Amino acid sequence: MKKDLRIVFMGTPDFAVATLKTLVDDNYNIVCVITAPDKPAGRGRKLKESAVKQYAKSIGLKILQPTNLKSETFINELESLKANLQIVVAFRMLPKVVWQMPKYGTFNLHASLLPNYRGAAPINWAIINGETKTGVSTFFIDEKIDTGAMILQQEAKILPNETAGELHNKLMQIGSNLVIETVKSIEQGKVKTIPQPENTAIKTANKLNKDNCFINWNNSQSNIYNMIRGLNPYPAAWCLIKNNDEELNVKIFNIEKCIEEHDFEIGKIISTKTEVKVAVNKGFIILKEIKMPGKRKMDVKSLLNGYHFDINAKML
Numbered sequence: 001m002k003k004d005l006r007i008v009f010m011g012t013p014d015f016a017v018a019t020l021k022t023l024v025d026d027n028y029n030i031v032c033v034i035t036a037p038d039k040p041a042g043r044g045r046k047l048k049e050s051a052v053k054q055y056a057k058s059i060g061l062k063i064l065q066p067t068n069l070k071s072e073t074f075i076n077e078l079e080s081l082k083a084n085l086q087i088v089v090a091f092r093m094l095p096k097v098v099w100q101m102p103k104y105g106t107f108n109l110h111a112s113l114l115p116n117y118r119g120a121a122p123i124n125w126a127i128i129n130g131e132t133k134t135g136v137s138t139f140f141i142d143e144k145i146d147t148g149a150m151i152l153q154q155e156a157k158i159l160p161n162e163t164a165g166e167l168h169n170k171l172m173q174i175g176s177n178l179v180i181e182t183v184k185s186i187e188q189g190k191v192k193t194i195p196q197p198e199n200t201a202i203k204t205a206n207k208l209n210k211d212n213c214f215i216n217w218n219n220s221q222s223n224i225y226n227m228i229r230g231l232n233p234y235p236a237a238w239c240l241i242k243n244n245d246e247e248l249n250v251k252i253f254n255i256e257k258c259i260e261e262h263d264f265e266i267g268k269i270i271s272t273k274t275e276v277k278v279a280v281n282k283g284f285i286i287l288k289e290i291k292m293p294g295k296r297k298m299d300v301k302s303l304l305n306g307y308h309f310d311i312n313a314k315m316l
Helices: 014-025 051-058 072-080 122-128 164-187 221-230 300-306
Strands: 007-011 030-034 039-041 046-048 085-089 106-110 133-140 150-157 237-243 246-252 255-259 269-271 276-280 283-287 289-291 297-299
Touching: 007 014, 014 030, 014 051, 014 085, 014 164, 030 051, 085 164, 106 164, 122 133, 122 164, 122 221, 133 164, 150 164, 221 255, 221 283, 276 300, 289 300, 297 300
Parallel strands: 007 030, 007 085, 085 106
Antiparallel strands: 039 046, 106 133, 133 150, 237 246, 246 289, 255 283, 269 276, 276 283, 289 297
């Protein structure tokens, strides 16, 4: 016998919208959407609604935006919804009182093949580390982060030149389908779980910060290439350019590899009228897209129309 599901959906960014839309399109009963509070954004610091809120509003779903997930007011409101299943996609860590509330549990969609790449940035780190495959997993939430019993997984290839943005979009679609499969198995009473294996070789997906997004030009060409594409388009790999007397903080996006023996100092910038390349171990990184301080992201040919690299220019 099918279960009569009353679903609370929790999520914030675009990645979560695809899943919510798929659930709505499949006529599941979404009794409420819980998302992050509106945040000031841009130069005007106007309040910006999350992607999930914008979509939920557009189709008239009930929305809650708690600042404190343990507050009595929020807990009471959540209980009053009488939900029996909660689905979490790219939200925040839930207190036990929240995740244990529904009869059929609370499950999460995570953008990796668990137990590898638990944490905040699984898509980025899979590319940065040079993986050739990743995937998505659904699992029931427990006390720790991304450690609960696994329900389903789906693999996906990582292409040699794929960026984090492209992989994000691919996993977003695969993930929304996996959530539907998971809901159907819960609905039909056929859900099976397996505990996540624990071992010391598990790779993590730590939060990205300024330090771990800084390019070390002494690394291997492959490592630099993987890092830059693994941080494109967000938050973007960065470095310092020394040009004449200036030290500029720049972000680098699209690049190409060129394997070639050379005698240049590591980090040296070689520029022509149409090309900028950086000397690295056993070759060059050719810059295709860059963001200079105070400017928009632009292709390198456009940059070279109005910017000149000195003969001694280098990446620090």
